[in-house]
Amino acid sequence: MRSGLGFTAAMLVLCGLCIRPAWGQTAPQTSNPANATLNVAALNLAAMQRAVDRASEPASRWSGPTSGPAAVPGATIAIISEDLRNGGVLGVAKGIKEAANAIGWNTRVYDARGTAAGRSKAVAAALALQPDGAILVGVDAGDMKPDLLPFAARKIPLVGWHVGPLAGAMANSPVAMNVSTNPLDVARITAMAAVIQSGARAGVVVFTDGNFQIAKAKTDAMLEVIRACGDCRLLAVRNVAISNSAEQMPAVTDELLAQYGKSWNYALAINDIYFDYATPALTRAGNMGRGLSLLSAGDGSAAAFLRIQAGTFQTGTVAEPLNFQGWQLVDETNRLLAHQPVTGYVSPVHLVTAANIHFDGGLQGQYDPNNGYRNIYRSIWKR
Template sequence: MRGLPLAWALTCACACVPPIAAAQGVTAASAPAASVAGSARSFLDEAKRIVDAASRSVTPWSGPRTGPRAQPDKHIAVLAEDLRNGGVLGVVDGMLEAAKVIGWSVKVFDSEGLPDLRLKVLESALASHPDGLIIAGADARSLAPALRPFADRGIPIVGWHVAAQAGPVPGTPVAMNVSTDPLEVARVTALAAIVQSGGQAGVVVFTDAYFRIARDKADAMAAVIRACSGCTLLDMRDVAISRSRELMPDTTRALLARYGKRWTYALAINDIYFDYAAPVLTQAGIPDGGLSMLSAGDGSESAFLRIRTGTFQTGTVAEPLNLHGWQLIDEMNRLFAGESVTNYVVPVHLVTADNVNADGGDRLIYDPANGYRNIYRHIWQRP
C-alpha cells in the first residue's frame, strides 16, 4: 500500500504517455489511440489493486508488543476539538476505555469547534493540574503558544489528528500524533471513486482549510482525480467542520444547481459533511445511485448506516477510533516511563458495502479484530 503505486497514481494521468515513450519524444497528442487507451486501462487496473488491498479484512496486529508497565495514579486532561464530530467522540471513548484498564483518571474539555473556546478550555485543562495532556482533533501548530505552559511544567502531550503526518509534531511540544497516514487515506478515497466510476467521476471535494491535515488530504484527493483523464474535478469547497450543519444544506443545493448531473462523486475529509448533504439530495429527488459519497475519514456511525443501506455513501476510509484511543494512552504511558513513543501507524482500511459488517461494522464502527486490547493489557501488565 505504500511507496511506488500510490506515488504513481498521483503523478501519472489516465491517458499519460508511458515514461519510455515520453523519453523518446512521443507526446500525448501524437500518441496512438491504442496506447492512450492502454495507459487508461493500466491506471484503472493499478487503482483497483490498491483499492482491493485497502478493502481486505484486517491483517494481524502489526503494532508494539512490548513496553513499560502501567505507570500508576495519573490524571489526564483531554482537549476535544468537538464532541459532535464522530471521529473525536470515538477516540475519546477509546481513551476512556483504555484509561479505565490502565488505572488513570481522565477529564475531558470540549472546545465545540470554537477558536476562542479552545484557548479557554486549555487554560481550564492546565488549571486541573494534569500529569498529561491529550489533544483530539485540534491543530497542534495553531495551538503551539497555548501548549507552551504545559511543556514548561514538564507535562507530556500527545494528540490525535493534530498534524498532517503521524509521529512527533515539529515546532510543537506534541510528542506523538496518532493517525493513519492521511495522504494515503486521501489517495485511497479518491482512487475508490475512480474505480467505482470506471474512470469517469465528476468530483466535488469538501475540506476545512483551518486544519493543515484537512488541506493536505483535500489536495491529495484532488491530485488523484486530476490524474484521471476521464474524471473531472468540478469544485473544491472549504466548509468549516464546526459549521457543517449550518452551511452544507445550502452548499449542496448550490452545487446541484451549478453542476447538475455532471456531479457524480462527493469526496470529503470527514463523514460529517455527508450527514447534512444526504437529506438535501433526497429532497432534490436524486436517486441513491445518482451521486456517490466517499470520505477520507473517520468512519462515523451515520456513515456506516448510509453504506449499509445504500443511501448515497459508498465508502469511508474509516479510522480505528477505539484502537487509536488505546494507542494514545499507551504513548502517554511510555512518556511517563521516560521511553520513546512508538511512531506506530495503523494500515489504511476502506469500508464499502462488501465489508461493512466486518471488524466491528455490525456495531457501526471500525474496530479491527486483531486483539489489540489484550496486547495493550499485556504490555501494561494489567488484568
C-alpha cells in the same frame, strides 16, 4: 486531456504511496513506471484497483508494539477535544476513556466545540487541572502551539490524534506524537475509489475545512488523484467549516445540484460529517440527487457506516480505527510518563464499503480491527 502514458505514470506514483501494507508496516516503494509492460488503459485502473483492494482487506494481524513499560499508576489525564459533535473525535475520546479505565487512570474531558475561543478555554482549563499528561483530540497543534508551550514548560507530556498533517512522532512541537493513519494515503485511497467506481469518469466536488492543516493536506492529495484522471472533472472545492456544516451544507448541496446537475456524480470530503447534512438535501432533491456517490477521507462515523450499509448515497469511508487509536494514545502517554520514547506507530489505511462492512466491527457502526489490540496493550501494561 492528459495522454494515456502520462496518466499511467502519475497513477503508478500515487498508488505506490497508497498500497495497503500489513497492519502497521511501511508501504513498499513503487518500481519505475516507465518499465511497465501491461496495456496502458488496463494498467491505469488496475493499479488503482490493487491499491483500493488492499485498503479493503480485513485487519486481523497485529504488527504494532509488543513491549513497553508497565502502567504508571494513578495518573490523571486531560482530554482536550476539538468538537465532540464530530464522530471521529467522539470515537477517539471514548477509546481513551476505555483504555484509561483498563490501565487504572482518571480522565477529564474538555470540549472546545469547534471555536477558537473554545480551544483557548479548553486548553487553559486542562492546564489548570495540573494533569500528569494531556491528550489532544482533533486540535491543530500548529495553530495552538503558543497555548501548548506551557505544558512543555511544566513537563506535562502531550500526545494527540489528528493534530497535524503528518502521522507519527512530531519534531519541534510540544506534542510528542500524532496518532493517525497517514492522512495523505487516506485521501488518495478515497479519490482512487471514486475513480474506480466511476470508471474513471467522475465529476467531483470536494468538501474541506481550511481551518486545519490536516484538512488542507488531505484536500491537496485528493485533488492530485482527480487531476491525474484525464476523463474525470473537478467541478468545485467548497470550503465549509466542520463546525458550521450543519447550518451550511443543506444550502450548499442545493446550490451545487442546481449548478452542476447530473454532471456532479461524486462528492469527496475530508470528514463524514459533511454528508450527515448533505444527505437530507439529496433525498429531497429526488431524481436530481439520485446517482450521486459520497466518499469520505475519514473518519468512519457511525452515521457513515449506516449510510453505507443501507446504500443511501455514501459508498465509502476511509475509516480510522478510532477506539484502537484511543488505546494507542494512552499507551504513548504511558511511555512518556515512564520516560521512554513514543513508538511512532502508524496504522494503515482501511476503506469501508458495502462489500466489507461485515468485517472488523462494521455492523456495530465502527471500524474496530479484529487483531486483539486490547489484550496486547493490557499485556504490555501488566494489567
